[in-house]
Amino acid sequence: MEAQPSLSPAPPSTTPNAPRAVASSFARVSLLMYALLIVYASWYPFSGWRDMGLGPFDYLGSRFPYYWTGFDIWTNIAGYIPLGLLGVFALYPKVRSGWAVLLAALGGALLSGCMEAVQTYLPTRVPSNLDLLTNAGGALIGALLGARSCRYFLQDGKLLGLRRQWFTREASRGLVVAGLWPLALIYPQNHLFGLGHVVPPLSALISDLLDTPIDLATLWLNHAQLSAEQYWLTDLIVSACGLTGASLLLIQMMRKLAPRRTLALLYLLNCIAVKSLASALFFAPQNAFVWLSPSAFGGILIGGMMLIGLSFAPPTVQRRIAALALILSLLTTNAVPANPYYISTLQTWVQGKFLNFDGAAQFLSILWPFLAIWFLYHPVHRKQK
Structure with missing residues (x-):
C-alpha cells in the first residue's frame, strides 16, 4: 500500500534561517554615548556659572533671536538627527513604527529643552527657543529615518550579517x-x-x-x-x-x-x-x-x-x-x-x-x-x- 502524505502543516516558526528581531546593545550604548556628547557640547566650557535673575525656561516665551545664520540652523538640525535615529534603534523591537518615532522625537525635544534651560546660567551661552525648535526638528527627522531603516540594520540587513560573521556576539x-x-x-x-x-x-x-x-x-x-x-x-x-x-x-x-x-x-x-x-x-x-x-x-x-x-x-x-x-x-x-x-x-x-x-x-x-x-x-x- 502506498503511504499517504501527512496533511498536517509544519509550523512556520520552525524555519531555521528566519531572522529574529532582537534588541541591539550597540544602539543603546551608542544612544547613551551620543546623549553624553550633547550634554558636554551644550554646556562647554562649564565655567563662569552665574544667576542673572532669569528663570531657566523664560526663553520659551521670548521672541526668536535677531541674529542667526543658515549655518546655525543646519548644525542644530544635523546635531540631533543621530539622536533621533539611535533612539528608534534603541527602542527596537519592543517599540516600533509610529510609537518609536514619537518617543524618540519627544526624548530629543526634552533633552534639548533641558540643555537650553541650563545655558541660562552660563555666560558663554544664550538659551534660544529657535535652537530648541531646530534641535527637535532634527530629532524628528532622525526618528523618521530610523523607523524606515531599523529593520535593515537590526534584523535582516547585509551589514548585520557581516557583523555576525566577523565579530563575536559580545562585541x-x-x-x-x-x-x-x-x-x-x-x-x-x-x-x-x-x-x-x-x-x-x-x-x-x-x-x-x-x-x-x-x-x-x-x-x-x-x-x-x-x-x-x-x-x-x-x-x-x-x-x-x-x-x-x-x-x-x-x-x-x-x-x-x-x-x-x-x-x-x-x-x-x-x-x-x-x-x-x-x-x-x-x-x-x-x-x-x-x-x-x-x-x-x-x-x-x-x-x-x-x-x-x-x-x-x-x-x-x-x-x-x-x-x-x-x-x-x-x-x-x-x-x-x-x-x-x-x-x-x-x-x-x-x-x-x-x-x-x-x-x-x-x-x-x-x-x-x-x-x-x-x-x-x-x-x-x-x-x-
Whole structure:
C-alpha cells in the first residue's frame, strides 16, 4: 500500500534561517554615548556659572533671536538627527513604527529643552527657543529615518550579517568604543594617539572652583622640561602604545575567519583620514598632515609591526596587551610636561562657530581611553571561550 502524505502543516516558526528581531546593545550604548556628547557640547566650557535673575525656561516665551545664520540652523538640525535615529534603534523591537518615532522625537525635544534651560546660567551661552525648535526638528527627522531603516540594520540587513560573521556576539559595546576612536583623535593632542590628557581640564575646573589659577602640571612636575630628544622618545612611545591598544581592541573582538589585518588597516586609514580632514578644517588646508611628525610616524611604524605579530595571538592575550598599552599611554601622557609645539597648536585651534563641536571633541579625547580600558576589563570577557 502506498503511504499517504501527512496533511498536517509544519509550523512556520520552525524555519531555521528566519531572522529574529532582537534588541541591539550597540544602539543603546551608542544612544547613551551620543546623549553624553550633547550634554558636554551644550554646556562647554562649564565655567563662569552665574544667576542673572532669569528663570531657566523664560526663553520659551521670548521672541526668536535677531541674529542667526543658515549655518546655525543646519548644525542644530544635523546635531540631533543621530539622536533621533539611535533612539528608534534603541527602542527596537519592543517599540516600533509610529510609537518609536514619537518617543524618540519627544526624548530629543526634552533633552534639548533641558540643555537650553541650563545655558541660562552660563555666560558663554544664550538659551534660544529657535535652537530648541531646530534641535527637535532634527530629532524628528532622525526618528523618521530610523523607523524606515531599523529593520535593515537590526534584523535582516547585509551589514548585520557581516557583523555576525566577523565579530563575536559580545562585541556590541566594543564596536561603539572602537568607532569613537577616530572621532576622539580630532581634538589636538600632546601626542598623536595620546588620548586621556586630563591635566588641563582638571586644572581649569579646580581654578574655577577656587577662583584662583591652578596648574596641576606645574605643581607635580616642578617646572620640569624635557629635552628635544626626550620629547621625541615620549611621542614615539605614546603613539606606538596608543595605536597598538586601539587596534588590538578591535582585533580581539573578531572571529577567526574575519580578515583581521585588512580590517585593522582600514581602521587605521580611516583614523588618518579623519585626523587630516579635521586639521585642514580647523587650521588650514596646507596643514592637513601637520600632526605627522617624525616621532609620530615612527610610532605608527612600531605599532604596525607589533600588530602584525599580535594579530596571531589568542584574543585573551590581545585584550590584556591592549589594556596595558592604553594604560601606559595614558600614564605617560599625563606624567610629562606639555610639548611647547602642542601649546602653540591649541592657540591656533579655530573654534568660532564650532564651539559645540569643539567641546564634544575635547570630551571624547579625554574620555576615550577610560572607555576602552573599561571595556577591555569588562566581566563579559570572562564568558568568552
